[in-house]
Amino acid sequence: MTVPRTPLTELERGTPFAARHIGPDAAAQAKMLAQVGYGSLDELTAAAVPEAIRSAEALRLPDAASESEALAELRALAGRNQVAHSMIGLGYHGTFTPPVILRNVLENPAWYTAYTPYQPEISQGRLEALLNFQTVVADLTGLPTAGASLLDEGTAAAEAMALARRVGKVRDGVFLVDADCLPQTIEVVRTRAEPTGVEVVVADLDAGVPAEVAERGVFGVLLQYPGASGAVRDHRAVIERAHELGAVVAVAADLLALTLLTSPGDLGADIAVGSSQRFGVPMGFGGPHAGYMSVRDAYARSLPGRLVGVSRDAEGRPAYRLALQTREQHIRREKATSNICTAQVLLAVMAGMYAVHHGPDGLAAIARRTHRYAALLAAGLRAGGVEVVHDAFFDTVTARVPGRAAEIAEAARAAGVNLRETDADHLGIACDETTGRAQLAAVWGAFGLDADAARIEGLDAETPDALPATLLRDDEYLTHPVFHRHRSETSMLRYLRRLADRDYALDRGMIPLGSCTMKLNATAEMEPITWPEFAGLHPFAPAEQAEGFLTLIRELEDRLAEITGYDRVSLQPNAGSQGELAGLLAVRAYHRANGEPGRTVCLIPSSAHGTNAASAVMAGMRVVVVATGENGDVDAVDLRAKIDRHRDELAVLMVTYPSTHGVFEEDIAAICAAVHEAGGQVYVDGANLNALVGLARPGHFGADVSHLNLHKTFCIPHGGGGPGVGPVAVRAHLAPYLPGHPLQPAAGPEGGGIGPIAAAPWGSAGILPISWAYLRLMGADGLRRATQVAVLGANYVAKRLEPHYPVLYTGPGGLVAHECVIDVRPLTKATGVTVDDIAKRLIDYGFHAPTMSFPVAGTLMIEPTESEDLPELDRFCEAMIAIRAEIDRVGTGEWPKDDNPLRNAPHTAEQLTGDWPHPYSRAEAAFPADGDRQDKYWPPVRRIDGAFGDRNLVCSCPPVADYAG
Numbered sequence: 005m006t007v008p009r010t011p012l013t014e015l016e017r018g019t020p021f022a023a024r025h026i027g028p029d030a031a032a033q034a035k036m037l038a039q040v041g042y043g044s045l046d047e048l049t050a051a052a053v054p055e056a057i058r059s060a061e062a063l064r065l066p067d068a069a070s071e072s073e074a075l076a077e078l079r080a081l082a083g084r085n086q087v088a089h090s091m092i093g094l095g096y097h098g099t100f101t102p103p104v105i106l107r108n109v110l111e112n113p114a115w116y117t118a119y120t121p122y123q124p125e126i127s128q129g130r131l132e133a134l135l136n137f138q139t140v141v142a143d144l145t146g147l148p149t150a151g152a153s154l155l156d157e158g159t160a161a162a163e164a165m166a167l168a169r170r171v172g173k174v175r176d177g178v179f180l181v182d183a184d185c186l187p188q189t190i191e192v193v194r195t196r197a198e199p200t201g202v203e204v205v206v207a208d209l210d211a212g213v214p215a216e217v218a219e220r221g222v223f224g225v226l227l228q229y230p231g232a233s234g235a236v237r238d239h240r241a242v243i244e245r246a247h248e249l250g251a252v253v254a255v256a257a258d259l260l261a262l263t264l265l266t267s268p269g270d271l272g273a274d275i276a277v278g279s280s281q282r283f284g285v286p287m288g289f290g291g292p293h294a295g296y297m298s299v300r301d302a303y304a305r306s307l308p309g310r311l312v313g314v315s316r317d318a319e320g321r322p323a324y325r326l327a328l329q330t331r332e333q334h335i336r337r338e339k340a341t342s343n344i345c346t347a348q349v350l351l352a353v354m355a356g357m358y359a360v361h362h363g364p365d366g367l368a369a370i371a372r373r374t375h376r377y378a379a380l381l382a383a384g385l386r387a388g389g390v391e392v393v394h395d396a397f398f399d400t401v402t403a404r405v406p407g408r409a410a411e412i413a414e415a416a417r418a419a420g421v422n423l424r425e426t427d428a429d430h431l432g433i434a435c436d437e438t439t440g441r442a443q444l445a446a447v448w449g450a451f452g453l454d455a456d457a458a459r460i461e462g463l464d465a466e467t468p469d470a471l472p473a474t475l476l477r478d479d480e481y482l483t484h485p486v487f488h489r490h491r492s493e494t495s496m497l498r499y500l501r502r503l504a505d506r507d508y509a510l511d512r513g514m515i516p517l518g519s520c521t522m523k524l525n526a527t528a529e530m531e532p533i534t535w536p537e538f539a540g541l542h543p544f545a546p547a548e549q550a551e552g553f554l555t556l557i558r559e560l561e562d563r564l565a566e567i568t569g570y571d572r573v574s575l576q577p578n579a580g581s582q583g584e585l586a587g588l589l590a591v592r593a594y595h596r597a598n599g600e601p602g603r604t605v606c607l608i609p610s611s612a613h614g615t616n617a618a619s620a621v622m623a624g625m626r627v628v629v630v631a632t633g634e635n636g637d638v639d640a641v642d643l644r645a646k647i648d649r650h651r652d653e654l655a656v657l658m659v660t661y662p663s664t665h666g667v668f669e670e671d672i673a674a675i676c677a678a679v680h681e682a683g684g685q686v687y688v689d690g691a692n693l694n695a696l697v698g699l700a701r702p703g704h705f706g707a708d709v710s711h712l713n714l715h716k717t718f719c720i721p722h723g724g725g726g727p728g729v730g731p732v733a734v735r736a737h738l739a740p741y742l743p744g745h746p747l748q749p750a751a752g753p754e755g756g757g758i759g760p761i762a763a764a765p766w767g768s769a770g771i772l773p774i775s776w777a778y779l780r781l782m783g784a785d786g787l788r789r790a791t792q793v794a795v796l797g798a799n800y801v802a803k804r805l806e807p808h809y810p811v812l813y814t815g816p817g818g819l820v821a822h823e824c825v826i827d828v829r830p831l832t833k834a835t836g837v838t839v840d841d842i843a844k845r846l847i848d849y850g851f852h853a854p855t856m857s858f859p860v861a862g863t864l865m866i867e868p869t870e871s872e873d874l875p876e877l878d879r880f881c882e883a884m885i886a887i888r889a890e891i892d893r894v895g896t897g898e899w900p901k902d903d904n905p906l907r908n909a910p911h912t913a914e915q916l917t918g919d920w921p922h923p924y925s926r927a928e929a930a931f932p933a934d935g936d937r938q939d940k941y942w943p944p945v946r947r948i949d950g951a952f953g954d955r956n957l958v959c960s961c962p963p964v965a966d967y968a969g
């Protein structure tokens with residue numbers, strides 16, 4: 005008798021990663037399919053996805069790898085990067101991420117899997133962390149209102165230009181930029197200025213505002229402090245002159261330098277912008293890092309991006325929430341202050357925590373040490389006869405070496421140090437927190453000077469600081485107790501834990517957010533991002549040091565092109581909104597190149613995400629809204645009428661597919677054809693690609709351009725509202741108009757395309773290994789299966805909820821795509837219970853709410869994703885069904901409209917242990933569902949009154965006394 009055996013090849017294969025990424029196993033899928041009424045996944049998707057767009061061939065991707073194989077491949081790629089000591093500067097600096105922050109924030113799913121804090125009651129931890137960040141920025145820049153992060157320094161400067169134009173007194177005129185601004189900042193500003201008709205003038209403002217520029221009118225001025233050259237200049241006179249001309253002045257400032265230097269606010273600036281990267285966030289070959297902006301009081305309500313503020317909850321206690329949401333793109337659309345949606349929350353949290361960890365004295369000590377190295381470096385160069393260009397500098401020394409820059413930089417590289425080759429005659433050398441004596445010796449050696457580190461003591465004794473006495477800061481900053489309390493690691497660790505515990509993230513349960521695809525962010529995908537070979541590279545390091553990174557980038561671009569059916573992909577845009585802008589600028593450039601500059605109309609369905617309209621305006625287009633039909637589809641009659649009416653000026657139709665209503669529209673291919681026939685282009689917003697991967701390709705069913713959201717479909721975690729990556733994908737005719745980069749031509753098309761859309765050549769390169777790993781782990785079959793299960797999950801939830809809440813829109817076969825919109829309006833009308841009440845009540849049941857009131861007010865949009873297993877899907881459905889029963893008890897009058905578990909939700913432990921005047925029990929309040937008694941999530945605050953906080957705007961850490969009563 006032979007013993008049965010399993011063939012070795014089968015054993016070797018093990019459990020495929022896809023089976024871990026996809027929540028429901030085969031048995032669960034069968035149950036779900038039975039509920040939905042289909043026999044197999046293929047049958048379901050054949051019924052749901054219109055024939056006209058389905059792609060027949062399988063994706064050509066490498067076969068799925070196991071976790072250990074994928075990590076080994078990533079190790080090999082990492083090994084092909086060379087981590088030199090980069091002293092290039094230009095806004096990117098070496099920094100030590102405190103290990104307590106590295107492990108407990110950056111590597112901690114409680115922080116990185118959180119969603120944007122739109123539900124503030126379950127986001128108090130990250131909201132406090134962001135308030136810390138805002139306080140750091142406000143204090144150091146000397147301007148009272150700071151936002152909760154922008155995308156990077158270059159785009160923050162461009163946002164400052166837009167703000168100056170919005171709020172300033174001068175209506176026309178130019179935007180004047182000092183020549184010593186970071187070169188990439190200047191180019192990002194130019195990219196953004198051109199389509200909106202703003203002229204950028206770059207001039208050396210050290211000598212004042214040139215008379216001929218003053219005559220033309222100046223609405224805004226941008227200065228760098230310290231300058232790109234390293235020079236620390238007193239900007240007071242030029243700021244005063246700019247104000248005489250009626251201009252708004254923005255200063256791009258280095259936060260570390262500001263611990264020692266007079267703040268931009270004290271110099272007279274109206275706006276400060278910059279990067280918080282060197283506050284403990286790795287360079288990551290360009291990002292992600294949190295850009296910042298702070299403004300004087302008068303501009304607080306015009307600030308772009310999100311702003312955390314203090315308000316109060318139903319108990320009257322202080323509580324945090326996002327303030328002034330009404331100015332944001334998703335409400336104001338083409339009238340928004342900016343198109344920013346996803347920002348850089350996780351990195352802002354890190355930077356804020358870096359300040360909490362070090363405190364003001366620790367930060368100043370790091371700054372003094374950094375400065376001291378720079379001063380000694382300069383002294384050593386001067387002693388060796390090398391000309392140092394500036395007398396006053398903070399961390400960066402510019403050396404004049406006629407004709408020798410390349411040769412010295414080469415020698416430095418050989419010694420493991422990267423310098424900035426400003427031009428043939430100048431080198432820039434930036435010191436930072438990680439600089440040591442060895443680096444000074446290496447740099448001197450490269451200049452052919454005595455490289456003996458022992459000289460340093462002698463130099464130190466005789467070299468004064470190089471900071472101008474008139475610019476030394478003497479005011480206090482970071483006086484709030486939070487920046488003084490956590491010097492011991494025990495205290496810091498507990499502070500981080502305490503804040504994380506206040507929040508609900510994917511590590512606790514499902515976040516069923518429509519349009520945002522809160523799927524698994526697998527640990528294997530996350531691991532590589534903190535490896536030094538990926539985290540430690542400067543974005544302007546020589547390409548030969550980044551061979552592994554560049555290979556990974558090229559492979560990711562190619563694979564995304566294969567998945568989407570487009571010809572070329574640029575990974576530079578660092579959020580979906582930025583991909584939108586890049587894509588629309590490509591369309592604009594294409595029409596102009598064809599001699600049709602008059603094509604400026606952008607058709608956008610009324611159901612579109614708010615960023616679409618905001619981006620169109622930024623791209624210099626005119627938004628024409630297309631109606632939505634009863635069934636949620638784009639109204640074909642209205643669309644055709646608008647195409648006809650704007651035939652000669654039609655630039656582009658911008659649609660989301662599947663639609664924001666969560667359905668596959670049947671005639672998308674015909675719509676694309678009609679737009680093309682009129683000479684327009686088709687932009688498909690790819691935020692919903694999770695319903696298409698492996699089933700259909702926008703580039704094949706008629707679209708010309710899309711952005712993708714790698715932080716939705718391709719597993720980059722949401723980070724509590726960023727980071728993100730928003731690649732722009734185009735067909736070949738638009739490829740010449742992709743983003744480029746002034747310092748890295750290889751990052752874009754020949755000729756530089758539309759210019760840079762972000763500060764770094766490959767945007768937030770540091771997190772690209774996550775999406776690369778996802779594709780490598782899933783393979784073509786796994787990706788297709790994931791999409792099918794995502795569609796199955798949404799239809800399963802829709803079917804289970806349908807008897808209790810009407811599903812607003814369905815497509816072919818009565819099916820939805822990967823998300824479903826349920827209508828609460830009839831219930832609200834009958835009972836007074838609102839979507840807000842349901843969202844807050846879900847907290848008591850242990851859930852994050854679905855998307856509220858988008859795309860239709862009074863509805864909830866649910867996207868379960870493929871990663872939630874059947875028990876969690878059922879737990880959610882049962883919670884929603886139980887809530888429906890509660891609504892009925894309000895409807896019948898059993899519970900008063902103004903005193904019921906829905907209206908009073910969420911319930912805190914404190915509330916439950918106090919007086920209890922309510923007509924329902926404490927158990928009904930806190931434990932409405934069976935089975936979660938031990939694992940109950942307790943919200944730290946009761947329902948928050950947002951309007952109160954908007955009327956009484958407080959956007960930095962409030963005095964502790966405020967919390968007492």
Ligand SMILES: *Cc1c(COP(=O)(O)O)cnc(C)c1O
Pocket residue numbers: 344345346519520579580581582613615616660664689691692713728730
């Ligand atoms: C998320 C989203 C965007 C914006 O993407 P960000 O990365 O947040 O800038 C645009 N359109 C749709 C439909 C989205 O869901």
